[in-house]
Amino acid sequence: MKELVIISGKGGTGKTTLTASFAFLARDKVLADCDVDAADLHILADPQTLQEEDFRGGIKARIDLQKCSQCGTCIEYCRFGATSHEFVVSPLSCEGCGVCFQICPQQAISLEEGLNGHWFISETRFGPMVHAALLPGQENSGKLVALVRNQAKVLARRQDISLILVDGAPGVGCPVISSITGADRVLIITEPTLSGLHDMKRAMELVRGFKIPVSVVINKHDLNTDVTEEIEAHSTNVQADVLGRIPYDPQVTRSLVQRRCVVEDGNSPAKKAIQEIWERLEPDLLS
Amino acid sequence: MIISIASGKGGTGKTTIATSLAAVLGSRAQLLDCDVEEPNCHLLMKPDLQTCESITVPVPIVDMDKCTLCEKCGEVCRFSAILVIGEQVLTFPELCHGCGGCTLLCPEKAIHEGSRELGVIETGLAGPVEFVHGRLRIGEAMSPPLIRAVKQKINTDKIAILDAPPGASCPVINSVTGSDFIILVTEPTPFGLHDLRIAVEAISHLAIPLGVILNRSDTGDREVEKFCADQGIPLLAKIPHKRRIAEGYARGDLLVASAPHYIGLFLELVQTIRKLTRETESGLKEAVL
Numbered sequence: 001m002k003e004l005v006i007i008s009g010k011g012g013t014g015k016t017t018l019t020a021s022f023a024f025l026a027r028d029k030v031l032a033d034c035d036v037d038a039a040d041l042h043i044l045a046d047p048q049t050l051q052e053e054d055f056r057g058g059i060k061a062r063i064d065l066q067k068c069s070q071c072g073t074c075i076e077y078c079r080f081g082a083t084s085h086e087f088v089v090s091p092l093s094c095e096g097c098g099v100c101f102q103i104c105p106q107q108a109i110s111l112e113e114g115l116n117g118h119w120f121i122s123e124t125r126f127g128p129m130v131h132a133a134l135l136p137g138q139e140n141s142g143k144l145v146a147l148v149r150n151q152a153k154v155l156a157r158r159q160d161i162s163l164i165l166v167d168g169a170p171g172v173g174c175p176v177i178s179s180i181t182g183a184d185r186v187l188i189i190t191e192p193t194l195s196g197l198h199d200m201k202r203a204m205e206l207v208r209g210f211k212i213p214v215s216v217v218i219n220k221h222d223l224n225t226d227v228t229e230e231i232e233a234h235s236t237n238v239q240a241d242v243l244g245r246i247p248y249d250p251q252v253t254r255s256l257v258q259r260r261c262v263v264e265d266g267n268s269p270a271k272k273a274i275q276e277i278w279e280r281l282e283p284d285l286l287s
Numbered sequence: 288m289i290i291s292i293a294s295g296k297g298g299t300g301k302t303t304i305a306t307s308l309a310a311v312l313g314s315r316a317q318l319l320d321c322d323v324e325e326p327n328c329h330l331l332m333k334p335d336l337q338t339c340e341s342i343t344v345p346v347p348i349v350d351m352d353k354c355t356l357c358e359k360c361g362e363v364c365r366f367s368a369i370l371v372i373g374e375q376v377l378t379f380p381e382l383c384h385g386c387g388g389c390t391l392l393c394p395e396k397a398i399h400e401g402s403r404e405l406g407v408i409e410t411g412l413a414g415p416v417e418f419v420h421g422r423l424r425i426g427e428a429m430s431p432p433l434i435r436a437v438k439q440k441i442n443t444d445k446i447a448i449l450d451a452p453p454g455a456s457c458p459v460i461n462s463v464t465g466s467d468f469i470i471l472v473t474e475p476t477p478f479g480l481h482d483l484r485i486a487v488e489a490i491s492h493l494a495i496p497l498g499v500i501l502n503r504s505d506t507g508d509r510e511v512e513k514f515c516a517d518q519g520i521p522l523l524a525k526i527p528h529k530r531r532i533a534e535g536y537a538r539g540d541l542l543v544a545s546a547p548h549y550i551g552l553f554l555e556l557v558q559t560i561r562k563l564t565r566e567t568e569s570g571l572k573e574a575v576l
Contacts, residue, residue, distance in 0.1 A: 009325055011297010011453040016478065037454035038295050038482040059365065079387055092460060097386030098365050136489030139457040142428060170297040170453050171324035174428040193537040195302065195327040202325060205425045224537035250506070256476050257508045 001156055002285045003149070003164040005034070005183045007207075009199030011170035013191045014219040017252060018274065019167040020044040020261040023126035025278045026285075029163040031129035032152035034145045034179040036117065039131055041167045044261050047122030047129055055117040055132065055147065057140035059096035061089045067108035074100035074109065116140050119148060121155065128155055141169070142178035149179070163285055172206045180210055185284070187243070189217045192227035200231060204238060214240045217277055221245035244277040246270050289447045290560060291321075291466040293490070295482030297453035300472045300502035300526070305450040306331040307542040311553040313415045317445035320420035321462040322452040323406060323433045329420055330539050332413035339409045342421070342436045343402035344385035344429070349376045353397035360389035360398060381428070405433045410440060417442060431461040438465070446557070455482070455489035463490055468560045469497040470523065475507035480514060487518065496567040498560070503528040523559060524552055 004022075008015050019041060023031055033041040061082070063074070068087050075083045078100055082093035089100075091114070101109045116139070119132035130152040132144050152164050166183070169175040180186050186207045190200040200216070207214045216235040221228045228245065235242050249270035255262045263271045292305040302320075306328055309318035320328040329336075347360070347369055354376055361370035368383035369376065380403045390398045406423040421437040423430050430452070441447045451462035463469050471486055473479040483499070490497065499515050504525035515522045526532075526542075526549070535545030543550050 008297075010327070011294075011325075012299055037456045038297075038485055040296070040478045040481055043477045043481060077387070077391065079385060092457075092464065095384050095386060096365060097384055097388055098363065099386050099388040099391065102363055102388060102392055134456055136455045136485050137457070137460045137492075141456050171322075171430075172425060173324045173423060173430045173458070176324075177426070177428050191537075194330040194539040195325075195536075198327060198330060199325040202425055209426055220533075223533055227537060253476060253506045256478065259477060 001153070001162050001164065002184045003166060004185050004187060004285060005166040005168050005180050006187045006189060007168035007176055007179065007203055008170055008189050009172065009203035010190065010196050013196060014189050014246070016040045016044070016167055017256070017261060018189050018217065019165055020126070021263040021274045022165055022278055024261055024263050025275065026163060026165065026282070028161045029127055029165050030152045030156045030159070030161050031124065031126060032148050032164055032166045033129065033131040034148055034166050034175065035169040036132045036134045036141050036144045036148065036175060037169060039133060041129070042122070042131055044259055045124035045126050045129055046259070047120070047124045047131070049120050049122045051121040053119050054115055055119055055144050056113050057116045057143040058114050058138065059098070059111045060091050060094045060114055061096070061098070061100050062110050062112050063087050063089060064108045064110065067106050069106050071105060073103055073105060077103055117144055119144065119151065121151065128159065130155060142174040145169075145175045145178035172202050176203070176206065180207060180212060183212055186212050186214045187217060187281075188214060189219055190231060191220050192218060192224040192231060194227065197227055197231055197234070201234060204240060208238060215243045215281065216240050217243050218245045220248040222247050243280050244273060246273040246277070288468070288564070289441060289449065289466045291449040291451050291463040291469045292472060293451040293459055293463055293469055293486060294453055294472045295455055295486035296473060296479050299474045299479060300500070301453070302327045302331065302450055303502070303536060303542050304470060304472050304500055305448050307549065308553050308556065309416045309448050310414075310541050310543055311550055312446055312557065315446050317417035317419070317442045317447045318413070318450070319437055319440065319447060320450045321434050321437050322450055323421035323423040323430050323437065324452060326420045326422055328450050329418070331541050332416065332418055333539070334411040334413035334418035336409045336411035338411070339407050341407055342405045342433050344383065344405060344432060345387060345400040346380040346383045346385065346403045347378055347389050347398045348401045349378065350397045350399070351376070353395045355395055357394060360393055363388045363392050384429070405429060408436055408440065417445060430458045434458060434461045438462075455485040459486070459489065463495065464493060466495050467564050469495050470500055471497060472500045472502055473511055474503045475501060475509065475511045477510070479507070480510050483511060483514065487520070496563050498523040498563065501525045521563065523556060
C-alpha cells in the first residue's frame with residue numbers, strides 16, 4: 001500500500017484541485033481529506049456518508065464553584081492563564097494539562113472531555129473517502145488527522161486498495177506534521193510567487209526532516225518565469241523531483257464552480273498538464 | 288485599534304490586504320504577521336529587521352540520582368511527554384506543552400526545566416511601519432504560544448494590523464482574540480464560501496465585528512455575496528482579478544504599488560471599520576442598558 005500526501009506550505013496553491021484530479025484519474029484509491037480545519041475535498045467528491053463518528057480529543061478543566069474555596073492555587077500554577085479571578089476556566093486558554101486538577105486542595109476541579117469534531121466514512125463518485133470536520137475554533141487537529149489517515153488505511157486494507165491519496169493542510173505546523181509522518185511520498189504544489197517559493201522551502205525542509213521522498217508541482221507557472229525557475233533549481237538542489245508545471249487556466253475556476261475538477265472538462269491546458277503529471281507519478285505509486 | 292485579517296481558506300489574499308493596509312497607513316500602523324507557520328508579510332514589506340528573540344517552552348530534565356522511578360510524572364503528564372520505562376525516565380520534548388506539572392508534582396524534586404525553542408520573533412521597521420513577525424521552527428507543531436508571543440508586541444498607540452493564519456482552528460482563534468475588528472478575505476468559489484462559513488462560525492462567539500473583502504471578485508460565482516447579504520455581513524470591498532496585480536504579488540510588490548488606484552479604497556476601509564466598531568460598541572452598550 002502506498003500513501004501519497006499532497007501539501008503546499010502556502011495556502012490556496014491548488015492542493016484540493018490536484019488531489020481531486022488525481023482521484024478522478026487514479027483507478028483504485030481511498031481518499032483522505034486531512035485538511036480537517038477547512039476541508040474542501042468533499043465539495044468536489046460529492047460524498048454519501050456511510051458512517052459518522054464523534055471525535056473527542058480535548059480535555060478541559062472545570063471548577064465546581066460549590067466546592068471551590070477561592071484559595072487561588074489553580075491560578076498561581078496555571079501557566080496558560082486559563083483561570084480567571086472569578087474561578088472560571090477559559091476553554092480557549094486551557095491546554096487540558098490537568099495541573100490545577102492535581103493541586104486543588106479542595107478537589108474542586110474536574111477534567112472533562114469535549115467534542116472536538118466529527119469524522120466520516122463516505123462513498124464518493126471517486127471512490128471511498130475518509131474525511132473529518134473539526135468543530136470551528138477547536139484544537140487537536142493533529143490527532144484528528146492521524147485518525148483520518150488510520151481509518152483510510154483500514155478501509156484500503158479491507159477493500160484491497162493499494163493507493164491512498166491524502167489532501168493535506170497548509171502551513172508546516174501540527175496538522176501538516178501529522179499528515180506526513182510515515183507517508184510513502186509527499187507532493188508539494190506551489191506557485192511562482194515569492195510567498196510560494198518561501199513557503200515551499202519551509203515545507204520541503206519539514207518533509208526532508210522526515211526523510212520522505214518529495215516531488216514538486218508548480219501551479220500557474222506562467223505567472224513568473226524567474227520564480228518558476230528558482231523553484232525548480234531549489235527542488236533539484238535538495239533532490240526533490242520536479243513533476244511538472246500547470247499553466248494559469250481560467251477553466252480551473254469554471255470547473256470548480258460546477259463542483260467538478262478541471263480534468264473532467266473539455267481539453268484545457270491545465271487538464272493536459274495534470275494528466276501528464278499523473279502519468280509521471282503513477283508508476284512510482286504502483287510499484 | 289487592532290484589526291485582524293483572516294480567511295478560512297488559504298491563498299485568498301490575507302497578506303495582500305494586510306500589507307497594503309499597513310503601507311497606506313504608514314507611521315500610524317504596526318503590522319504583525321501571526322501566520323508563524325508560513326509568514327509572508329516580510330516578502331512584500333521588506334522590513335529592516337533589528338531584533339530577533341527566541342521563544343521557548345519549558346521541558347523537563349530528570350535527575351536520575353534523585354529519581355526513585357515512582358512514575359508520578361508519567362501519571363500526571365497528559366501529553367505522554369514523560370514516562371518511566373524499566374529503570375529509565377524517557378522524555379519527549381516535542382510533545383511537552385510546558386505546563387510544569389511533572390516538575391511541580393515530583394515527590395523527590397528530581398525534575399528541573401530546560402527549554403525547547405518554538406521559533407523566533409523578529410521586529411523592525413518597514414519604511415515608517417512598525418513590523419513584527421514570528422517564525423515557527425521547522426518541525427515544531429505548537430504554533431499558538433508563538434502567536435501569543437507575537438501579540439505581546441502589539442503597540443496600542445498604533446493601528447495594529449494582524450495577518451492571521453488560514454483555517455478556523457486554534458491558531459486562528461489565538462490570533463484574532465482581542466481584536467476590535469476582523470476582515471475575512473475570501474474568493475467567490477465553492478471552496479471560498481465553504482471556508483468563509485467555517486471561519487464566521489469559529490469567530491462568531493468572540494463577538495467581534497467583522498466584514499468580508501471579496502478578492503478576484505469577477506471570477507467564480509455570486510454565492511459569497513449572497514451569503515454575506517443573508518448573514519448581514521458587510522461586504523467591505525471587491526477586488527477584481529487582474530493579471531498585473533497577480534504578477535506584482537509574484538514579484539513581491541504591494542497591491543497599492545501594482546494598482547495605486549486602490550490607495551483610496553484602503554483609506555476608506557479604515558473609516559468604514561471605525562464606523563462599524565463604533566456602531567457595535569454603542570449596540571453593546573444599549574444591550575447592556
